[in-house]
Amino acid sequence: MKIAVSIPDEIFEDAEYLARRQGKTRSRLYADAIAEYVGVYRTESVTEQLNAVYGMENSALDSALEAAQYQTLDEEGW
Numbered sequence: 001m002k003i004a005v006s007i008p009d010e011i012f013e014d015a016e017y018l019a020r021r022q023g024k025t026r027s028r029l030y031a032d033a034i035a036e037y038v039g040v041y042r043t044e045s046v047t048e049q050l051n052a053v054y055g056m057e058n059s060a061l062d063s064a065l066e067a068a069q070y071q072t073l074d075e076e077g078w
Contacts, residue, residue, distance in 0.1 A: 015030070015033075
């Protein structure tokens with residue numbers, strides 16, 4: 001898909017230089033950059049959703065389970 005965007009001259013010049021150094025077309029460089037940005041946002045969104053779900057849950061260990069874990073530690077040889 002073709003689109004038109006406006007960016008500051010300095011960013012454009014830096015992007016042109018980077019595209020040449022990497023042997024990419026301008027379109028490929030911009031597509032890669034946007035894909036990476038969207039990927040980061042997608043990851044942040046998943047993390048936020050998981051934090052919201054698990055933030056409502058009690059993460060404390062059951063006292064019986066905690067006691068059982070401590071008992072097994074005494075049996076381990078370090």
